Each structure stands twice: as structure tokens, then as C-alpha cells.
Amino acid sequence: MVRYLRVHACGAPVKPDIDRIEAVDDEIAASLRAMGPSNRLELVFQAERFARELMRAGARNRHPEWDEAEVEKEVARLWAATEARKNTCGTSPAS
16 A cells, blocks of 8 residues: 655645655664654754754855845745745655
8 A cells, every 4th residue: 555645735645756765874774763753853853943044044145235134034935935845736845
């Protein structure tokens, strides 16, 4: 039985993209398996914070004249655009 973990905004199931599956190092996989769910979730939150920090740094680098409010507005715009691409029916996260 095939189980789809995600659904597009239009309700269509998202099939796994077999060509995009990457191998995980055995030690990393063992470490992740040994973690509890709350620790794995914390890693996700850390990755999100890191991604937003990279977006902030990029916005500051591209627009040194911007104040902090403008930088945060750009980060929000970029994050929303990323989420919209992931959730748009028929569009893969990589596009």
C-alpha cells in the first residue's frame, strides 16, 4: 500500500520524488533514531531559525540602507513565497 504523507493545497496527494531522495550517513541516521520526537522537532525549529537568519543576512547584504523593519518585512515575504511554492498544487518544493 502506498501512503502519501503530504497533500497539495488543491487536495491532490503528493507522491514522493524518488530521484530526490538523498542517502543519510549511518551515524547521523542512528543519532536521529536515538533522539526522542521532541529533540528531532527541536532540530527542525533550529533549521528554520537558521534559514531565517540566512534570509536576514542576505537582505542586509543586498540592502544595507534598510532598517530592521524593512529587513524583517523582506524575510516575511521570502518565507511566505517559499511556503506558497511548497503548497501550490502541481509545483514541487524545488521549483
